[in-house]
Structures are given as structure tokens and as C-alpha cells.
Amino acid sequence: MKIINAQVKDAREISRLKKETIKNINQEYNDKQIKTFTKLFSLKNTRRHINERKMFCLVDKGNIIGTVDLKEDRIGGLFVKFNLVGKGYGKKLMSYIEKFAKKKKLKKVWLYSTPYAEKFYKKLGYKVVERGTWVCDNVRFSEIKMEKRL
Numbered sequence: 001m002k003i004i005n006a007q008v009k010d011a012r013e014i015s016r017l018k019k020e021t022i023k024n025i026n027q028e029y030n031d032k033q034i035k036t037f038t039k040l041f042s043l044k045n046t047r048r049h050i051n052e053r054k055m056f057c058l059v060d061k062g063n064i065i066g067t068v069d070l071k072e073d074r075i076g077g078l079f080v081k082f083n084l085v086g087k088g089y090g091k092k093l094m095s096y097i098e099k100f101a102k103k104k105k106l107k108k109v110w111l112y113s114t115p116y117a118e119k120f121y122k123k124l125g126y127k128v129v130e131r132g133t134w135v136c137d138n139v140r141f142s143e144i145k146m147e148k149r150l
Contacts, residue, residue, distance in 0.1 A: 003096050006055035006067065008047055013064045014057065015046040017081055024082035028115050028142075036139040049077065054100070058093055068093040070101060075111040094124055102150050110147035121146050 006014060018041040023034055049055060049069060055077065058066035066080040066089045075097055080089045101109050110129070113121050118128070126146040134143050 001058065001060045003056050003058050003093070006050050006057050006069075008050055010057060010064060011043055011046040011050055014050075014055075014067050015041050015043045017064060017067065018046070018077070018079045021079045021082040021085075025085060026114055026116050033139055033141060036137050037141070040136065053077075056093065056096060056100075058089055065089060066093050068097045070097055070104075070109075073101070073106050073109050075101075075109050078111075078117075090120060091124065098148075098150060106150060108147055108149050110145060113144040113146050115142050115144065118144055118146075124148070 019038040022029070022038050022041070026034065026037070029037060053069040053071040053076070055067060055069035057064045058080075065084055067077055068075065068079075069077040075094075078090060078093060078097075080087075080093070098109065111121070111126070113126075122128075126148045128144055129147050130145040132143050132145070133140050135141070
């Protein structure tokens with residue numbers, strides 16, 4: 001098992017992983033929210049994210065089982081294959097991205113959490129700084145802004 005830099009050739013696998021995880025994990029979302037949220041992780045958007053951010057993939061036996069990215073001081077796109085959630089892979093990716101951020105001389109990182117993932121981030125030392133909502137295609141979502149000093 002290793003963590004590698006995401007490449008554009010990985011976009012299809014990353015997009016599929018994110019969509020499947022949302023559909024199988026985020027039980028707080030209704031069908032309309034899931035449909036809208038998964039659109040954000042289209043192949044086109046995934047390719048764009050790979051080019052705009054520093055994205056990493058956790059690979060096991062040639063398969064991408066998790067991903068996380070960093071754009072400036074914002075952590076995003078933490079996803080672990082839905083049937084592997086709870087096995088420590090998300091923690092491994094977060095540790096990696098935080099170490100990467102420290103090497104970039106960042107003193108603090110922040111992220112938006114889903115309600116499902118809030119406890120996970122709190123266990124890693126993230127603090128809630130703001131609660132709100134965001135709207136995509138006229139569909140409303142809860143958002144929890146969290147940050148951590150490195």
C-alpha cells in the first residue's frame with residue numbers, strides 16, 4: 001500500500017470512487033442531494049481538480065482506495081472506498097496531507113465536512129469554526145467548516 005500523486009489518467013477511477021462512496025456512505029442525504037453532489041465529481045471536474053490542486057491517492061494492489069487533495073490551505077476531497085471506511089485509511093490520508101501541508105510551511109489547514117464525517121475530523125483534532133449551508137443546482141446542503149493548527 002502506498003500514497004502517490006494523482007495523475008489525469010487516474011481521473012476515471014477517482015471519480016467513480018467518490019460517486020460510489022457518496023451513494024453508499026452519506027445516509028444523511030436524500031436522493032436529490034446525492035444526485036446533485038455526485039455531479040460535482042464528474043470525470044471533467046475530477047480532471048480539473050487533479051490539475052488545479054495537489055491530489056494524492058492511496059493505492060493497494062494497483063487499485064485506488066482513497067484520495068485527498070490540498071489547494072492552498074484547504075483540504076478537500078477526502079474519500080475512501082465505501083466498503084473500506086473505518087479501517088484507518090482516511091486517517092492515513094489525512095496524516096499524509098497534513099505532513100505535506102507542514103512541508104509547505106502552512107500553520108493551519110481547513111476543510112468543509114459533511115455531517116457524516118464531522119466526528120472523524122474531530123478525532124483528528126479539527127475544530128468546528130462555522131456551520132452553514134451551501135446550494136448547488138437549487139439543492140441545499142449542510143456544511144461544517146473545520147480547521148486545525150499544524
